[in-house]
Amino acid sequence: xxxxxxxxxxxxxxxxxxxxxxxxxxxxxxxxxxxxxxxxxxxxxxxxxxxxxxxxxxxxxxxxxxxxxxxxxxxxxxxxxxxxxxxxxxxxxxxxxxxxxxxxxxxxxxxxxxxxxxxxxxxxxxxxxxxxxxxxxxxxxxxxxxxxxxxxxxxxxxxxxxxxxxxxxxxxxxxxxxxxxxxxxxxxxxxxxxxxxxxxxxxxxxxxxxxxxxxxxxxxxxxxxxxxxxxxxxxxxxxxxxxxxxxxxxxxxxxxxxxxxxxxxxxxxxxxxxxxxxxxxxxxxxxxxxxxxxxxxxxxxxxxxxxxxxxxxxx
Amino acid sequence: xxxxxxxxxxxxxxxxxxxxxxxxxxxxxxxxxxxxxxxxxxxxxxxxxxxxxxxxxxxxxxxxxxxxxxxxxxxxxxxxxxxxxxxxxxxxxxxxxxxxxxxxxxxxxxxxxxxxxxxxxxxxxxxxxxxxxxxxxxxxxxxxxxxxxxxxxxxxxxxxxxxxxxxxxxxxxxxxxxxxxxxxxxxxxxxxxxxxxxxxxxxxxxxxxxxxxxxxxxxxxxxxxxxxxxxxxxxxxxxxxxxxxxxxxxxxxxxxxxxxxxxxxxxxxxxxxxxxxxxxxxxxxxxxxxxxxxxxxxxxxxxxxxxxxxxxxxxxxxxxxxxxxxxxxxxx
Numbered sequence: 002x003x004x005x006x007x008x009x010x011x012x013x014x015x016x017x018x019x020x021x022x023x024x025x026x027x028x029x030x031x032x033x034x035x036x037x038x039x040x041x042x043x044x045x046x047x048x049x050x051x052x053x054x055x056x057x058x059x060x061x062x063x064x065x066x067x068x069x070x071x072x073x074x075x076x077x078x079x080x081x082x083x084x085x086x087x088x089x090x091x092x093x094x095x096x097x098x099x100x101x102x103x104x105x106x107x108x109x110x111x112x113x114x115x116x117x118x119x120x121x122x123x124x125x126x127x128x129x130x131x132x133x134x135x136x137x138x139x140x141x142x143x144x145x146x147x148x149x150x151x152x153x154x155x156x157x158x159x160x161x162x163x164x165x166x167x168x169x170x171x172x173x174x175x176x177x178x179x180x181x182x183x184x185x186x187x188x189x190x191x192x193x194x195x196x197x198x199x200x201x202x203x204x205x206x207x208x209x210x211x212x213x214x215x216x217x218x219x220x221x222x223x224x225x226x227x228x229x230x231x232x233x234x235x236x237x238x239x240x241x242x243x244x245x246x247x248x249x250x251x252x253x254x255x256x257x258x259x260x261x262x263x264x265x266x267x268x269x270x271x272x273x274x275x276x277x278x279x280x281x282x283x284x285x286x287x288x289x290x291x292x293x294x295x296x297x298x299x300x301x302x303x304x305x306x307x308x309x310x311x312x313x314x315x316x
Numbered sequence: 317x318x319x320x321x322x323x324x325x326x327x328x329x330x331x332x333x334x335x336x337x338x339x340x341x342x343x344x345x346x347x348x349x350x351x352x353x354x355x356x357x358x359x360x361x362x363x364x365x366x367x368x369x370x371x372x373x374x375x376x377x378x379x380x381x382x383x384x385x386x387x388x389x390x391x392x393x394x395x396x397x398x399x400x401x402x403x404x405x406x407x408x409x410x411x412x413x414x415x416x417x418x419x420x421x422x423x424x425x426x427x428x429x430x431x432x433x434x435x436x437x438x439x440x441x442x443x444x445x446x447x448x449x450x451x452x453x454x455x456x457x458x459x460x461x462x463x464x465x466x467x468x469x470x471x472x473x474x475x476x477x478x479x480x481x482x483x484x485x486x487x488x489x490x491x492x493x494x495x496x497x498x499x500x501x502x503x504x505x506x507x508x509x510x511x512x513x514x515x516x517x518x519x520x521x522x523x524x525x526x527x528x529x530x531x532x533x534x535x536x537x538x539x540x541x542x543x544x545x546x547x548x549x550x551x552x553x554x555x556x557x558x559x560x561x562x563x564x565x566x567x568x569x570x571x572x573x574x575x576x577x578x579x580x581x582x583x584x585x586x587x588x589x590x591x592x593x594x595x596x597x598x599x600x601x602x603x604x605x606x607x608x609x610x611x612x613x614x615x616x617x618x619x620x621x622x623x624x625x626x627x628x629x630x631x632x633x634x635x636x637x638x639x640x641x642x643x644x645x646x647x648x
Contacts, residue, residue, distance in 0.1 A: 044619050076619035081571050083558065087375045091613035094368035108475045109562040112486055120367075172471025172567075 028296030034069040035062075035098040037289045039282065040088055042103045042128075042174070043080040045204065046258050047231045047278055051127065054282025055101070061283075062290055072286065073097070080171055080204065082109040089113040093122060099289030101282075104129040106175065111135070123292035127281040128176065138292075140284050140302045142276045147306045148180035148229065150274040151253045152187035154308075155225045158251050158271060162193035163224035166216050168200045168209055168237060170230030177204070180229035180255070197223060202233045206260070209236020210243075217244055224251065231256035234273065238264040257309060265311055272310045280304040345584050345600045348633040352607050360614045368610070370493050374561070376606040377495035380599050381554040383577035384499075384506045385547030387598035390581050391510065391523045392543055393590025394450040396439055397574055398458035399551040404570030405461045406432045407555030411474035411565025414481075421481040429552045435461060436548020440541035450544075458574070465567050474565040485561025495557045502550065506595045519543065523590030580605055583634055604633055 039055050041048035052074045059070035075092060077084040082105040090113050092100055100117060104110045104126060111132040117124055118135075126139035155165060167184050170177030181199070188194045198216040202209035209232055217223055217240060226241075228234040234254030238261075241250050247269055254261050254273035264270040284302050291298050356363045382399050389396050410428035413419040419427075439457055443450045487494040510516035518539050521529040530536045554573070559565045577598075578588075584601030586593030608626045617625050 073616040074619065075613055075616065078619070078622065079571065081568050082562065082566050083378070083569070084572060086562075087371070087609065088613050090371040090375075091368070091610050094362045094365055094371060095614055095616075096362070105568075106473050106562075106564060106566060108564040109473060109566050111563055112561065116367075172466065174471075178471055 028291065028294045030293070030295040031066070032068060032098070032293070034071065035290060035293055036071045036073060036095075037286055038073045038075055038092045038095075038097045038100045039285065040085065040092065040100060040102045041074075041076045042085065042105050043204070044076045044078060045231070047256060048076060048103070050257075050278035051103070051282035051285070054279035054284075055286045056282075057279070058283045058286035058290075062286070070286070070290070080105060080174060082106045086110060086113045090116060093117050093120060096120075097122065098293045099123040099125065101125045101127055101285035101289055102129075103127050104132075107132040123289055125285045125288040125292070127285045128276070128278075136300070138288050138298045138300055138302075140281050140288065140304060142304050142306050144176045144179045144276075145183040147255070147274050147276055148183040148227070149187050150306060150308055151227045151255060151272075152184045154272055154274070155227055155251060155253045156187065156191055156194060158253070159194070159224055161191050164195050164197045164220060164222050165225045165227065166198040166200065166213075166220065166223055167196060168202050168212065168226065168228040168230070168233035170202060170228070170233055171204050172201055174204070174230075177229045184227050184229065202228075202230065202236055204230045204232045206232045206236045206239070209233045210239045211236075213237040213240035214244065217241075217246065217250065226250065226252045228255045231258050231261070234270060235260040235264065238269045241269055257307070262309070262314060265309060265314060268311075272308060275307045275309050277304045277307060342585065342594055342597050342600070344636070344638075345597050345604070345633075348636055349600045349604050349607075352604055352629070352633070356607060356611045356614075360611060362614050363611065366491065368614070370488070370491070372606055372610050373496040374493040375610070376603055377493065377499040378554045378558050378561075379573060379576050379580070379606070380499045380602045381502060381550050381557070382573045383580045383598050383602045384502055384595055385550040386577040387581040387584070387586045387593065387595050388506065388510065388519070388543050389450070389547050390578075390586045390588055390598075391519050391590060391593065391595075392540055393523045393526070393588075394443065394540065394544070395454070395578065395588065396436075396450060396544065396547055397454040398435070398439060398461055399547060399577065400570035400573035401458045401461035401465065402432050402435045402548050402570070403551040403555035403558070403573055404465050404567065405435070405468075405555070406552035407559040407569040408465050408468055408474065408565050408567065410556050411477060411559055412468065414478055415474050415476045415565075421478045425481060425484075425556050428556050429549050432552020432555070433545045433549040436545040436551075437541060439548065440544025443544070444537040444540050469565075469567045471567055473567060475563075477559060477563050477565065481560050482563055483560070485557050485559070485563075495561065498553070498557065502553070503595065503599055510595055515539065520591050523592070525591075576605065577602070579630070583630060605630070 055072045059072050062070045075088050077088055085105050093116055124137045126137055128141050131137040131139055167181055169181045188196050197220045200212035200216055202212055213236055226237045237252055241247055252270040254270045257275040261273050281304050288298050362368055406428040409431055410424045413424035414421045439454055443453050484494055489497050518534045522536050526536055555569055558569050580602035581598040584597035586598050608629050612622050
């Protein structure tokens with residue numbers, strides 16, 4: 002056999018071996034189309050932004066790979082773990098290419114997540130953490146840090162002295178209760194700060210407004226507000242305007258709903274400590290897609306918190 | 317002779333039987349349930365899969381248990397808006413007894429059922445003793461029981477439910493979810509109680525005319541209180557089973573058991589004024605709602621449209637039922 006023939010044979014072998022390796026390499030599985038399901042906690046404008054981010058990711062994948070990506074957004078009508086599990090399990094029955102969930106309660110959602118895992122459906126969690134002992138990639142920001150950014154800002158604006166109130170959101174929602182607790186921790190560090198009232202708004206703007214109005218009537222010396230959910234600061238802002246206490250009572254808000262941005266623009270709220278729902282939706286889909294291609298994925302992506310003021314919003 | 321001819325011959329021999337079956341008010345809702353079931357099976361390839369059937373069955377079981385209790389009360393002309401919070405409170409208490417107090421899980425479940433019965437007794441006793449309308453009274457007691465959940469938990473779920481009782485919520489018997497099996501047993505008992513015993517006949521008599529029933533010597537108040545007790549215990553059972561299913565005692569358990577069971581009973585032909593309808597009809601109503609909720613997700617209906625779609629299907633279903641009943645009445 003000539004040297005030339007031997008070289009050709011060796012080359013052919015190595016190309017074949019490389020092709021075999023490339024075929025089996027992680028992240029190389031392809032499909033013409035993908036269907037991903039997004040299951041948020043509840044129908045809510047904050048989760049609409051998550052959905053917007055998910056749709057952006059679908060467009061990006063289509064542009065880069067040509068694969069069609071369908072996003073099915075399926076939200077419970079109320080923040081009820083039983084209803085969320087029903088939606089989750091019904092979605093599993095449709096055999097999607099992946100499911101992204103914002104868990105209402107990691108332990109309470111565990112059985113449904115185990116169902117998905119046992120059927121080989123890729124999972125990603127956003128805005129929540131996996132149940133203990135379950136390895137599921139998750140995306141989110143530090144709720145406690147988000148709350149502390151807001152409460153520290155309020156303390157700073159009050160020069161460490163004053164009467165403040167906390168709106169607690171839905172007391173049974175883990176992220177709301179964590180934020181409320183972290184607000185309390187920050188205020189407890191300052192002897193001049195007194196928490197005079199706490200309200201429950203159940204993530205409802207109207208309830209937040211009623212609660213805030215009542216609390217401000219009962220505490221005319223109130224100096225400032227923080228909230229633990231996205232609806233809370235919007236209701237508080239409306240109550241401040243109605244009571245004519247704009248400039249008298251300081252509001253440091255939470256999240257970036259359009260109404261919250263309006264309150265900052267109008268000077269009713271000083272600022273807002275916001276998580277980034279669009280990024281969470283975007284990376285949820287990206288992680289699901291990567292898992293569907295067989296690629297290894299990181300266990301956690303931190304989308305961080307943004308501190309929104311009139312200046313950095315360009316208002 | 318063909319099968320069709322045989323059937324025709326049988327019908328001509330016994331024409332009253334078919335009419336009696338058709339005239340049964342249960343037939344309308346049962347027909348609607350079958351139509352929705354068949355349509356879902358045809359329209360979605362995922363609907364009839366064993367996994368999806370177990371999802372529908374398990375989901376139905378919890379709300380159906382509360383529906384049995386609520387429908388029984390509605391047969392008497394009563395309504396209990398606190399059944400959801402009774403289920404939630406009993407779920408929380410059983411979780412606290414097992415996890416915080418370290419009590420035997422089975423004993424905890426039993427005590428939770430007793431608590432449910434006791435809370436039902438309070439509703440029944442206050443309704444009968446103070447001559448209050450149960451609807452108004454239970455708005456208040458629902459607030460008290462719901463408030464007690466928040467006081468006990470401060471909104472935080474109780475985790476660490478022992479695995480030995482999780483079988484009640486997660487296990488299966490011949491592939492059928494355990495909560496569904498338990499619900500079926502309770503349904504059979506309730507159907508037997510209401511249709512085959514003097515107690516059941518008294519319930520219908522009270523629902524039709526309370527004063528007339530009293531004049532007939534029926535111990536009206538005792539029966540009313542007893543049905544409240546049974547409804548409370550059934551709600552507690554639903555709460556305990558859900559704790560076993562979730563593996564945690566959630567403060568939000570029972571939130572969706574307030575209007576759902578009433579709607580299910582009404583769809584199933586149980587009148588809110590009392591004396592009309594059956595428990596089986598109410599469960600068919602619950603199954604209709606359960607299937608609609610399932611297919612909405614299977615079809616990927618937008619969450620903003622879900623209310624409209626499910627509401628429209630329910631309106632069509634009860635209209636069909638009402639029209640078929642009117643037609644049958646005319647026929648008879």
